[in-house]
Amino acid sequence: MNTPLGRRTRVLAATAATAGLVLVAGCSSGGSGSGATKTAAGGVELVKAGQLTTCTHLPYPPFQSEIDGKVQGFDVSLIDLVAKNLGVKQAIVDTPFENFKTGAFLNSEQCDLAAAGMTITEERKKNVDFSDPYFDATQAVLVDKKSGITSLADVKAKGKKLGAQAQTTGEDYAKKQGFDPVSFESSDAVLSGLRSGQVQAVIIDYPVVQGWLKDKANADAFKVVDNLNTGEQYGFTVKKGNTELLAAINKAIADAKADGTYKKLYEKWIGPYEAAVASPSAS
Numbered sequence: 001m002n003t004p005l006g007r008r009t010r011v012l013a014a015t016a017a018t019a020g021l022v023l024v025a026g027c028s029s030g031g032s033g034s035g036a037t038k039t040a041a042g043g044v045e046l047v048k049a050g051q052l053t054t055c056t057h058l059p060y061p062p063f064q065s066e067i068d069g070k071v072q073g074f075d076v077s078l079i080d081l082v083a084k085n086l087g088v089k090q091a092i093v094d095t096p097f098e099n100f101k102t103g104a105f106l107n108s109e110q111c112d113l114a115a116a117g118m119t120i121t122e123e124r125k126k127n128v129d130f131s132d133p134y135f136d137a138t139q140a141v142l143v144d145k146k147s148g149i150t151s152l153a154d155v156k157a158k159g160k161k162l163g164a165q166a167q168t169t170g171e172d173y174a175k176k177q178g179f180d181p182v183s184f185e186s187s188d189a190v191l192s193g194l195r196s197g198q199v200q201a202v203i204i205d206y207p208v209v210q211g212w213l214k215d216k217a218n219a220d221a222f223k224v225v226d227n228l229n230t231g232e233q234y235g236f237t238v239k240k241g242n243t244e245l246l247a248a249i250n251k252a253i254a255d256a257k258a259d260g261t262y263k264k265l266y267e268k269w270i271g272p273y274e275a276a277v278a279s280p281s282a283s
Contacts, residue, residue, distance in 0.1 A: 040052070040086035040087055040088050041085065041086045041087045042085075042086065042244060042247075042248055043244050044086055044244045044245050044248055045242075045244065045245075046086075046088065046112055047109045047110065047111065047112050048091075050088055050089070051083075051088050051089050051090065051091045052079065052082060052083040052086060052088050052089070052090050052091070052112055052113070053090075053091050053092075053093060053110070053111045053112045053113075054076075054079055054090055054091065054092045054093065054111060054112065054113055054114070054115050055092075055093050055095045055099070055100065055105045055106070055110070055111035055113070055114040055115075055116070056071075056075070056092055056093070056094060056095070056114070056115055056116045057094065057095060057096065057097040057100070057116050057186070058071070058094045058186075059186060059187060059188050060073075060116060060117050060186075060187050060208065061073060061187070061208065061211040062074055062207055062208070062210070062211045062269040062270055063075040063076075063115075063116070063117040063207070063269075064076050064092070064115065064116070064117070071092050073269055074135075074207075074265060074266070074268075074269035074270060075115040075116070075117060075236075076090070076092070076115070077265045077268075077269065078115075078134060078236075078252065078253065078256065078262075078265065079113070079115050079236070079249075081252040081255070081256055081261065082248055082249050082252040085248060085251070085252055086248060093105070093110065093111055095110075095111075097116065097166075097167050097168075098167055100114045100116055100118055100124075100128075100237065101123075101124055101127065101167065102127050103127040103128040103237070103239060103240070106128060106237065106238065106239040107239060109239075112238065112242075112245060113236055113237060113238045113245065113249065114128070114236065114237045114238075115236050117135075117137075117205065117207075117208075117234055118234060118235065118236075118237065119137065119168075119169045119232045119233065119234060119235075120133060120232075120233050120234070120235040121169070124237075127240070128237040128238065128239070128240060129237065129238050129239070129240050129241070129242065129246055130235035130236070130237055131235045131236040131237070131238075131246060131249045131250055131253065132235070132250045132253055132254070133233035133234065133235055134233075134234055134235065134236070134253050135207075135233065135234040136232070136233055136234075137205050137206065137207065137230075137232040137233065137234055138205070138206045138227050138228055138229050138230065138232070139169070139170050139173055139203055139204065139205060139206065139227075139228040139230050139232075140203070140204065140205070140206040140208075140209040140224050140226065140227050140228070141155070141201055141202070141203050141224065141225050141226035141227075141228070142194065142201065142202050142203075142204070142209050142212070142222050142223070142224055142225075143155075143200060143201040143202075143222065143223060143225050144194060144197075144200050144201070144221065144222060145220075145221060145222060145223050147160060147200040147201065149200060149201055149225060150225055151225050151226050152177065152201075152203070152225075152226045152228070154225070155179070155200070155201045156177075156178065156179065160199075160200040160201055161182055161198070161199040161200055161201070162174055162179050162181045162182070162199060162200075162201050162202065162203060163181060163182045163183075163184055163190055163193045163194060163198070163199035163201070163202040163203075164181040164182070164183060164184070164190070164202060164203050164204065165183075165184055165185075165186065165187055165189075165190050165204055166183035166184060166185060168204070168205075169230065169232055170203045170204050170205065171183060171203075173203065173228070173230055174203050181203070182198065182199050187204060187208050190202050190204055191212055191218075194222065195221070201225075203228075205232075206224075206227055207270050207271075209224060210270065210271050236249050
């Protein structure tokens, strides 16, 4: 996303007492007292002792967002399982999205992994190592009900403005279809642009739209006119060569699918569960 370079990263930790600088994460972070080991269960090396540090970009519901003072969501819950297996707690750092594509915060050892509803692509694989796919995603086209738009093609035919989240596969898809979309930094900004009339349609990951439409005001004002199967799959990322942590992540995903935990988390955060999502084909 086109985040200003001056933006500071925010560590989302265990207390809301200093909200605005330090926020609440799904799990509290552990300290790294003097001499504390940075090796977790299974020989996984961590950037900070006692915690699994996750880079993300907020907000991106239902995968990660602040709810009741805590960072929660589908991604957060899955990585909590990894942290539990390693015998540590998860701490979440809010960072600009472009760093996930380059692996910058992983390479500088500010984070152990990145979890941001991120699509696995060949370009991104050049800079980071992806986990096994954990979610199949589609792109949705959401429009203002008063716009008269009936499809993505109709956006162009009627000369309407299309919005997308910057630096995402949704924006890339729109450009490939010949659009010059209005770019917004975050998913919240995308929705605000639609609400304000800055754009009359937006293209973004369908699970995000599902979350928006749970709000009655949004459901009354907007509707989905296209659901585009672009073959996208989400993966978590680690620094290239970090095979131990990658194996731990893949094990947690596989175990969650096998014991029913994945299904419960999917229904909690995303919606009705389909068995096909538990066994996505290789990206």
